[in-house]
Amino acid sequence: MLSASSASVVTATLPLVRAHGEEVTGTFYRRMFAAHPDLLNLFNRGNQATGAQRQALAGSVVAYAEHLTGATDLPWNAILDRIAHKHASLGITPARYTVVGHHLLAAVAEVLGDAVTPQIAAAWEEVYWLMACELVAREARLYHGAGVGSDVDVWRAWRVTGRTDDTADVVSFTLVPADGGPAPDFTPGQYASVAVDLGPDDRQIRQYSLSGRPGLGGWRITVKRIRATADSPAGTVSTYLHDTVAVGDTLRLSPPFGEVSAVPGDGPLLLVSAGIGVTPAMSALAHLAATDPDRPVALVHADRSESTHALRAELGGLVNDLRDATVDLWYERVTSDHGLPGARVKAGLVDPDHIPLVPGVRVHLCGPLEFMAVVRRGLLARGVPGGDIAYEVFGPGMLRPDADRR
Ligand SMILES: Cc1cc2nc3c(=O)[nH]c(=O)nc-3n(C[C@H](O)[C@H](O)[C@H](O)COP(=O)(O)OP(=O)(O)OC[C@H]3O[C@@H](n4cnc5c(N)ncnc54)[C@H](O)[C@@H]3O)c2cc1C
Numbered sequence: 001m002l003s004a005s006s007a008s009v010v011t012a013t014l015p016l017v018r019a020h021g022e023e024v025t026g027t028f029y030r031r032m033f034a035a036h037p038d039l040l041n042l043f044n045r046g047n048q049a050t051g052a053q054r055q056a057l058a059g060s061v062v063a064y065a066e067h068l069t070g071a072t073d074l075p076w077n078a079i080l081d082r083i084a085h086k087h088a089s090l091g092i093t094p095a096r097y098t099v100v101g102h103h104l105l106a107a108v109a110e111v112l113g114d115a116v117t118p119q120i121a122a123a124w125e126e127v128y129w130l131m132a133c134e135l136v137a138r139e140a141r142l143y144h145g146a147g148v149g150s151d152v153d154v155w156r157a158w159r160v161t162g163r164t165d166d167t168a169d170v171v172s173f174t175l176v177p178a179d180g181g182p183a184p185d186f187t188p189g190q191y192a193s194v195a196v197d198l199g200p201d202d203r204q205i206r207q208y209s210l211s212g213r214p215g216l217g218g219w220r221i222t223v224k225r226i227r228a229t230a231d232s233p234a235g236t237v238s239t240y241l242h243d244t245v246a247v248g249d250t251l252r253l254s255p256p257f258g259e260v261s262a263v264p265g266d267g268p269l270l271l272v273s274a275g276i277g278v279t280p281a282m283s284a285l286a287h288l289a290a291t292d293p294d295r296p297v298a299l300v301h302a303d304r305s306e307s308t309h310a311l312r313a314e315l316g317g318l319v320n321d322l323r324d325a326t327v328d329l330w331y332e333r334v335t336s337d338h339g340l341p342g343a344r345v346k347a348g349l350v351d352p353d354h355i356p357l358v359p360g361v362r363v364h365l366c367g368p369l370e371f372m373a374v375v376r377r378g379l380l381a382r383g384v385p386g387g388d389i390a391y392e393v394f395g396p397g398m399l400r401p402d403a404d405r406r
């Protein structure tokens with residue numbers, strides 16, 4: 001809890017800090033990367049370039065300050081869990097919090113100048129460390145649960161045992177631990193970080209959902225190639241994986257992390273996905289087909305067309321093994337009538353009013369943020385409680401708190 005004296009200082013200075021948020025963020029990263037260039041390999045360069053992650057770190061400290069002073073009602077437990085799982089998958093150590101805290105507070109002082117009295121600096125330092133302690137504690141528990149030692153080395157070598165080019169832009173890799181040990185178990189919906197060396201001292205890390213069935217000797221990831229457009233370059237890691245990784249190669253992966261289960265509860269389940277967001281749903285279907293084939297499950301999947309729909313070929317077999325499953329495929333372009341047994345194919349964008357619902361259903365969403373916001377609003381309007389709708393974002397950020405109302 002924030003001390004009473006700091007609470008009043010933070011309340012009074014929140015508008016000022018918020019107003020200079022972007023400048024503070026830019027200054028923070030500039031200072032930190034100048035002092036610790038090795039950290040450039042830890043942070044996602046694409047997100048840095050687009051600004052997607054830049055706001056996330058400093059922005060969440062400001063949001064936490066609002067929470068501590070009673071100015072918001074955000075779901076903090078879920079937010080801290082999400083950040084902690086992401087951090088754990090990157091192997092963030094407690095010592096790094098001292099570095100980040102130092103540069104973040106120095107950035108506030110640099111940007112706000114004389115406005116930052118020692119009392120104001122101390123109050124914001126208290127906010128930072130309250131949040132940092134929450135995260136460090138959660139991350140310590142995650143490391144312990146994953147068997148990560150006190151050196152917080154999360155990386156393990158995995159050998160690529162299979163490569164399947166699934167669509168023109170999607171490839172799947174099957175992997176087993178290179179040391180011959182067992183593959184850690186995971187819950188459908190969880191992901192692993194993959195660290196790739198692009199050159200000397202040039203490393204990048206990305207997260208990929210585990211798209212196969214838990215409990216096997218190995219894992220599978222399914223990666224969509226991000227192609228260059230007129231305004232943006234090709235994706236760094238997805239291009240590397242597509243262009244260079246072959247059977248027999250070694251990749252470095254973290255243990256499985258991720259707080260969002262794609263098989264929540266034990267009653268009826270609705271999986272709604274779009275594009276490459278189908279990966280957690282496929283893991284969930286494979287898991288249920290093997291362990292709970294009578295569980296009622298509906299998959300609603302949106303894609304450009306049949307030919308872009310990743311892992312489509314294995315859907316038929318899974319649906320066959322599930323005794324109470326329905327599949328609705330919404331394709332923007334219905335290009336052929338290569339029917340999938342048991343699946344209904346519809347043309348156009350997913351219409352939330354036509355998503356099959358049964359009482360007590362638990363929902364898992366995965367796809368672009370805008371897609372998930374539309375589906376979530378539609379489901380809420382049809383009476384599904386917000387707490388029964390989980391979602392995964394394939395990038396930094398969460399659904400905006402006002403997403404339900406727009
Ligand atoms: C929990 C989680 C699970 C995920 N699961 C999957 C999965 O199962 N399958 C999957 O394919 N992906 C998944 N992702 C996404 C994945 O982690 C990567 O984000 C994705 O592969 C893109 O990485 P990249 O390195 O190829 O692209 P990046 O290089 O990170 O680029 C990302 C975007 O930023 C743009 N960009 C980069 N630099 C610039 C610049 N200088 N100017 C303008 N624009 C720029 C790129 O054009 C691109 O559009 C998941 C993400 C998360 C967080």
Ligand code: HEM
Binds near residue numbers: 395
């Ligand atoms: C109180 C301190 C911190 C806060 C509030 C914080 C907050 C965040 C948030 C909100 C995200 C985005 C999560 C998501 O939605 O995916 C994130 C990701 C990340 N954080 Fe932190 N963080 C803190 C400390 C640290 C530290 C100490 C490091 C290590 C130097 C670090 C490195 C990262 C990295 C590398 C990512 C992923 C970035 C990306 O993929 O672009 N963070 N953090």
